[in-house]
Amino acid sequence: MPILIATAVVTAIGLLCAVMLAVASKAFEVKTNPKTEQIRACLPGANCGACGYAGCDGYANALAEEIETNTSLCTPGAAKVAADVAEVLGVAAVEVTKKVALVHCNGSCENTGKKAEYKGPQSCSAAKLIFGGDGQCVYGCLGLGDCVSVCEYDAIHIVDGVARVDIDACTACGRCAKKCPNALISIIPATKPVAVKCSNKDKGAVARKNCKVACIGCMKCEKVCPNGAIKVENNLSRIDYEKCIACGACAEACPTNAIKF
Amino acid sequence: MFKDLIIIIMTSVLVNNYVLSRFLGICPFLGVSKKTNQAFGMGVAVILVMMMATLVTWPIQRYVLDAFGLEYLQTIVFILVIAALVQLVEMFLKKVIPSLHASLGIYLPLITTNCAVLGVCKNSLTEEMLTKADTPQFLYAMIYAFASGLGFLLAMVLFAGVxxxxxxxxxxxxxxxxxxxxxxxxxxxxxxxxxGGIAENLFK
Structure with a gap:
């Protein structure tokens, strides 16, 4: 008998709460902008934050409330999502250039070597804590796949000891770029497939000794570039993709093949 | 009566501070104390929730659970009631005071089943609390809830500064x-x- 009373009392209290909440949800209903939900349905829902808002809901809300007018901020969704969102809002679709992640390192097993054997936790950020990692080059890819683990699209893999991006699968969400402890990954326009695949800031001789395909900061690329889009700073060459016309002259001039076209 | 109330406020804010002496509600204490204004918002939300929770759970314990001899159901019933109540308040705020909802919004659900809130509800029903003859018991419990929340707010803001x-x-x-x-x-x-011991000895 006591158990029946106990059950009845708790059930009654629970029911009371439930009815109260049900009534309240009707009484205190807040109208949300119907466009928010429509836009939200177009977005991929990965909540990656590449658009600069806190998740897809944030971006959808900003668009619906007309705080944000750029419909092409969703890089994972690329052109299709931008077009869908533009249709919902009734504005002209903005041309989207596809972007991809790029690993600024080509230190594969045959190009560089190990200075020690690492047997700790299999994570790049852990390995980096010990003398900057087990590779000869402390700037390069640690090859333990922190970037692989955060990729939602199976677009980045460790091949031959170095991370490589599958350009077709990559959506340029930028998670790998945030994760890499050596900050090797950047997001570049897919239409300009020329890149300095090295991040070594050591002097030329030291860099070359550690890796066959290191950037030695010889400035040859800087001299041949017709647009002044490539600059050497801290013994390392970097491309300004705003100016780059993807002619490939720098890649041809590079004596160590650090620039790939 | 007045002296009793001063003592209970001093005790719950300083001596038996929920976070720093009883070690309840550590999660938001560590989680939301990075910025002073966030810590303040959380503290205010906690005061609000503690008082509301006591307002509802105290009569439930005294007039429902005790009446049926079901004291052992205290924890489960309290959690149920507090969760529903906080949900209700959230809806209410969203509709009536959206600006307050926007600033408190995330904290309210966070503290729904916070152990400090549950602790206040349970402690306000202990023997010691119910035997203060010269103060109305319910008022006493409410003041206790408010003071405990104040202690939480103090701990949060202090620690945010630290x-x-x-x-x-x-x-x-x-x-x-x-x-x-x-x-x-x-x-x-x-x-x-x-x-320790300051509040009681001050008013001897």
Missing amino acids: RNRIAASKPPKAFEGTPITLISASIVALAFFGF
């Missing part, structure tokens, strides 16, 4: 983040033990 100083003083790399936060939390708690 954390700001720590962030500026660049601790050794290995201590950065959680480790130094935990160590400083323990030192702040230690400092609060210095208040």
Whole structure:
């Protein structure tokens, strides 16, 4: 008998709460902008934050409330999502250039070597804590796949000891770029497939000794570039993709093949 | 009566501070104390929730559970009621005061089943609390809830200040983040033990 009373009392209290909440949800209903939900349905829902808002809901809300007018901020969704969102809002679709992640390192097993054997936790950020990692080059890819683990699209893999991006699968969400402890990954326009695949800031001789395909900061690329889009700073060459016309002259001039076209 | 109330406020804010002496509600204490204004918002939300929870759970215990001899159901019923209540308040705020909802919104669900809130509800029903003959019991419980929330707010704001100083003083790399936060939390708690016995003896 006591158990029946106990059950009845708790059930009654629970029911009371439930009815109260049900009534309240009707009484205190807040109208949300119907466009928010429509836009939200177009977005991929990965909540990656590449658009600069806190998740897809944030971006959808900003668009619906007309705080944000750029419909092409969703890089994972690329052109299709931008077009869908533009249709919902009734504005002209903005041309989207596809972007991809790029690993600024080509230190594969045959190009560089190990200075020690690492047997700790299999994570790049852990390995980096010990003398900057087990590779000869402390700037390069640690090859333990922190970037692989955060990729939602199976677009980045460790091949031959170095991370490589599958350009077709990559959506340029930028998670790998945030994760890499050596900050090797950047997001570049897919239409300009020329890149300095090295991040070594050591002097030329030291860099070359550690890796066959290191950037030695010889400035040859800087001299041949017709647009002044490539600059050497801290013994390392970097491309300004705003100016780059993807002619490939720098890649041809590079004596160590650090620039790939 | 008045003296009783002063004592209960002093005791719950300083001596038996829920966070720093009883070690309840540590999660938001560590989680939301990075910025002073956030810590303040959380503290205010906690005061609100503690008072509302006591307002509802106290009569339930006295007039429903005790009446049926079901004291052992206290925890489960309290959690149920507090969760529903906080949900209700959230809806209400969203509709009526959207600006307050926007600033408190995330904290309200966070503290729904916070142990400090549950602790206040349970402690306001202990023997000791119910035997203060010269103060109306219910009023006493409400003041106790308010003072406990105030203590929480004090701990949050104090600790947010401590954390700001720590962030500026660049601790050794290995201590950065959680480790130094935990160590400083323990030192702040230690400092609060210095208040032990003060409230009772002040009014002797």
